[in-house]
Amino acid sequence: MTHHIAPSDGVVNCALYDRSGQRHDIALTQISEALAADDGGFVWVGLYEPDAAILDSLQAEFGLHALAIEDAHKAHQRPKIEAYGHNLFIAVHTAQRINDTVRFGETQIFVGPRFLVTVRHGASLSYAPVRKRLEQDPALLAQGPSVALHGVLDFVVDHYRPIVADYAEVLDALEQDVLAESYRRSTMQRLYRLRKDLTRMRLAVLPMLDILAQLLRTPVLEIPDGIKPYFRDIQDHAAREADTIDVLREMAAAAMNTNLALVTVTQGEIVKKLAGWAGLLAAPTLIASWYGMNFEHMPELHHSYAYPLLTAFVLLFCIGLYRYLRRIHWL
Numbered sequence: 001m002t003h004h005i006a007p008s009d010g011v012v013n014c015a016l017y018d019r020s021g022q023r024h025d026i027a028l029t030q031i032s033e034a035l036a037a038d039d040g041g042f043v044w045v046g047l048y049e050p051d052a053a054i055l056d057s058l059q060a061e062f063g064l065h066a067l068a069i070e071d072a073h074k075a076h077q078r079p080k081i082e083a084y085g086h087n088l089f090i091a092v093h094t095a096q097r098i099n100d101t102v103r104f105g106e107t108q109i110f111v112g113p114r115f116l117v118t119v120r121h122g123a124s125l126s127y128a129p130v131r132k133r134l135e136q137d138p139a140l141l142a143q144g145p146s147v148a149l150h151g152v153l154d155f156v157v158d159h160y161r162p163i164v165a166d167y168a169e170v171l172d173a174l175e176q177d178v179l180a181e182s183y184r185r186s187t188m189q190r191l192y193r194l195r196k197d198l199t200r201m202r203l204a205v206l207p208m209l210d211i212l213a214q215l216l217r218t219p220v221l222e223i224p225d226g227i228k229p230y231f232r233d234i235q236d237h238a239a240r241e242a243d244t245i246d247v248l249r250e251m252a253a254a255a256m257n258t259n260l261a262l263v264t265v266t267q268g269e270i271v272k273k274l275a276g277w278a279g280l281l282a283a284p285t286l287i288a289s290w291y292g293m294n295f296e297h298m299p300e301l302h303h304s305y306a307y308p309l310l311t312a313f314v315l316l317f318c319i320g321l322y323r324y325l326r327r328i329h330w331l
Helices: 028-037 052-062 066-074 128-135 145-158 160-178 185-217 228-291 306-327
Strands: 011-017 023-025 042-048 080-084 087-098 101-112 115-122
Touching: 011 028, 011 128, 028 042, 028 052, 042 052, 042 128, 042 145, 052 066, 052 101, 052 115, 066 080, 066 087, 066 101, 080 185, 087 145, 087 160, 087 185, 101 145, 101 185, 115 145, 128 145, 145 160, 145 185, 145 228, 160 185, 160 228, 185 228, 228 306
Parallel strands: 042 115
Antiparallel strands: 011 023, 011 042, 080 087, 087 101, 101 115
16 A cells, blocks of 8 residues: 655655556655565655754664764765765755746765665755656666666756857857947946856756766675666766857857956056047147246247247147147047
8 A cells, every 4th residue: 555645844745666667656654664675676765955853763764874864964075975885875956047047955875785865955846847757667677776866866957058058158248348348337347246256157067977987896785787878878968068158158158258358458558549539739838838937038928929930839839749749549
């Protein structure tokens, strides 16, 4: 007889997959009984921000290490994989787009010869689609918890891809603003936020490569030879996203430097123009100030054509200076 459980106290799902890969929903209190009745199956428990009592119950049920339980309860762990006896503890960071904002969460995974426990925190999508897809192939599930573990990790990495693609589109859209002649403070702010998000995304994706590499080498979890290529496929996907993120981070940094350089060049051009106009104004000012001195013996002041000649001289001098400044692109 199967038992359906409602999500409460953080329990999202609890099911036994028997030796033939068929699913049987059970309660947490029935795990030992179910495993004893079917010595070839495994239990998959899904939790979302569970309370301490649930984790303590699972610790007693599966013999989980106290340090791993503490990490799963507190969350805020760096991505890692650790072996505790015959069990593995894996922590990965998840990413989810919510209202045009990328939010990051965590999933802690306990996996042993006959169980898989996923503990989600924060922005982390449900693994129900993974269960549904795997349950369509009972023969695959019959190979053990490593199949379910592959499904979870593949689901996490697959959701990195559209977010990284969105970052690339945002960077392309910012290109016109970066190369614009006028300085926009908002452009630099958007580039800064983009690079910050890319850095956080890199901290989520890059450790996945090490986790998968260690997972393929560890003797703690016996991964069937037929399943190992699928884990290597996840590793390839994670490596591709990590490389893309690194390229985007470099492009974002280059865009910020380019924008600052263009702003500096623009400011320099403005200063040159101001200096050119200041020079044009300085020439007649200097000449006028010369004749504004209160000297009595200045013979040119008494010449009948002194004023028009001086005016013509100032005008010609300014025209010549203007043409010169235009030729050297200061005006």
